[in-house]
Amino acid sequence: MNLTEHQLSDFQSLELKAMAYIDTIKNSPEERLTSRKEYYLKYGFADGNQYGFGNSEIDFLEWEVERGVLAAEYHARWWYNVNLKFIYYSVLGSYVFEQKLENVELPQPVQRWVDYLKNPCSSNWYKAHNTSIIHGYIEYKDMAEKESWIEQYFINEVLDRLLYAEVMVEGETEIFGSIGKILANPRLPAVDILVKIKDLYPENYPLKFKDMLNVLDIGFDIGTLMSYVLDKLIIKRNLKKIYSYISELLDIPELEKFIVDNKVTYPQI
Template structure:
């Protein structure tokens, strides 16, 4: 709910006729998530017929077996399908907005991996994964929160570098210390787990490329990182040997 409130406060969900207007991309992605969830609720109440999408089937699986894993499976199936279906809207967003669309995506994929593939997500700290990723707790909200970095306004001004510089230690540790070294593996696992092979089009050589040029990949690989980021890289390095829970 905190993420929804943040979107509302930014104005990205405002009507397109408002002044200033909301974001067509953010509105479309949220609409997909709501539609899939509402269809699953209707089907659990007796609505017949074929589910409209694979994501709805995942929401039905969550209704039948409400666990952290089935919740992420359903939520991220809706989110990734919406991302892929609305790349044209993403391309129309400002450069800093497009950067953060990638940040949101990689963070929700990582939160899923904490629960379902903790060794991929945390290496030798894998035993902490299910707790850190449990959507019933407040911790995953910290992972996806951008409120400490982005101002409550839309559209964004400034350049990407200004927002990256404003990111606090927890965000840097997450994005650059934990997630960045395993991004290619993470997207590969997510594409298979969510049955969305096109998700691999959003990553290239470990650099996110959703509505983002590979030529601008330097932003994902800053030359200088905080000591805490270097420390977490040493404590929890990525591994090539991991298994699904």
């Protein structure tokens, strides 16, 4: 698709506007959080449910802020940059939507946000969110390689859960069936509940020894049991199917390279 000179300059100006905005929030985790809350107050399509489709994202972002991975001191680290690029895609998508730019070939994550804004629903929100996150995984692979092996393991578990949630929303899970659409609905408090379980989402960065045990599901408490059931019994047994399905759904063929012999090998892709 060819862009006219006028269209190209319009889109480039929006890119510059989005980059300038990102520069104002990048070194303040609290401002990133405020930015996303403001975004979803406008574009969460809440119907009385505070942040609407953004509820799950806000819950996860609050966990990231509390864990400290978005602090300016980690500007060259994986979590900091994947989150920042995610926000950039979303903000740029909103600018394109507001400007009503048509017949412009957009970067895939940006187009998905425009699609969500034009037709807000759980499926379109997940497509926008997960496309942006996966592109971040791919772009910042080298930064992931610098993380500890246990952090890499945890980073992969986070993606496993995220993709499985999208599979549930699409009604493609054998275990949960149609009820999965409800459980994974981004408007509902499932993520808020999960991020408060330290066995699933540790609070320290870098990970401490106790966090390592939790991430590896070594323990005898209820949190460890929940983590084991979710990650080992439900998700990991179906990783190849999950990644193949989402790769095709989102048209991101690189995602299938994350899997070797039903194991996620990121960042070695």
